[in-house]
Amino acid sequence: MSDSGAFRQAAGQFASGVTVVTTHAAAGMYGVTASSFASLSLNPLLVSVSINRSSPLLGFVREAGSYAVSVLSSGQQPTADYFARRGRVPEPAGFREVPTSAIETGAPVVDGALSWFDCAVEDILPGGDHEILVGRVVAAGGRAGEPLVYWAGGYRELSANEQEGSGARAADRLSNAADGLAVALHLLGVGVEEMLDAQRGVEPALAALAAVRGTPADWDRLDDLVRRSERLVDKPDEFNRLALGFHGAIADIADNRVLRATLSGLGLVQSGHYRDRGSPASARAAVAAHRSLLGVLRDGDPDAARAAMESHLAAVRGQLQVG
Secondary structure (H helix, E strand, C coil): CCHHHHHHHHHCCCCCCCCEEEEECEEEEEEEEEECCEEEECCEEEEEEEEEECCHHHHHHHCEEEEEEECCCCHHHHHHHHHCCCCCEECCCCCCCCCEEECCCCCCCCCCCCCCEEEEEEEEEEEEEEEEEEEEEEEECCCCCCEEEECCEEECCCCCCCCCCCCCCCCHHHHHHHHHHHHHHHHCCCHHHHHHHHHHHHHHHHHHHHHHHCEEEEEEEEHHHHHHHCCCCCHHHHHHHHHHHHHHHHHHHHCCCCHHHHHHHHHHHHHHHHHHHHHHHHHHHHHHHHHHHHHHHHHEEEEEEHHHHHHHHHHHHHCCCCC
């Protein structure tokens, strides 16, 4: 894609919180405003934030080996504007307009922030015209309040009707949790064998729950996924999307958020392994197994559903030539 304007317009429609990323190097305190912050992992505790390659902050963070992320509250737009100014230099005596406190690493945390993360540098990864700071959280805290939000080129407030659409927000939180797990798995370099071991621990439990919670409409949805995937056994990417969708649909029916988020995170990494190691023959075998598994789920027997899923995953392991 070469149209950067269209990209910027599309990206601008994504509403995000506003953070300040700060550090304390030999020359003094320095910080920048950033909206590309994300939590990555609970074990270990990891967060990330993307910083423009041209920003002096990167050099100061490398020197200090630590940084803090302060999530701004709705009344802290002046703080965001201060750290967004160009031409600033490190301040040995502290930030002139923004009071801060040192917690554990010495990196300054913005006073009054909605929440904060004090981090030791875990890694710094390339990201095109940005670099991604991955931080190991050594201390964190927060308070009640509303966030400062940035959307479509300006700061916004949460709607007074924020209770509406709670289901969509719950789905977003679940997706974010899965994304964070997937990033953590990538950082750990988890291979296909470990992925399948984890899948074998999660999916039989999901199948057992789905067997007792599913409805005829749920089984029709699964049947549609099987039929569509059967037509795509020679198209690995499209087949994998539908095959993983079949397993994801079972997790939806099971209605357990812990297991569902875990499976989603695994699936984001698994798709690459399946694409690289799969074949039309293994795809056809998966279609047959999914059809058989669906029949067991329709019967509503949780023990049989658990056993059928275990059998299916064992066959997948063999087809992918793992252990």
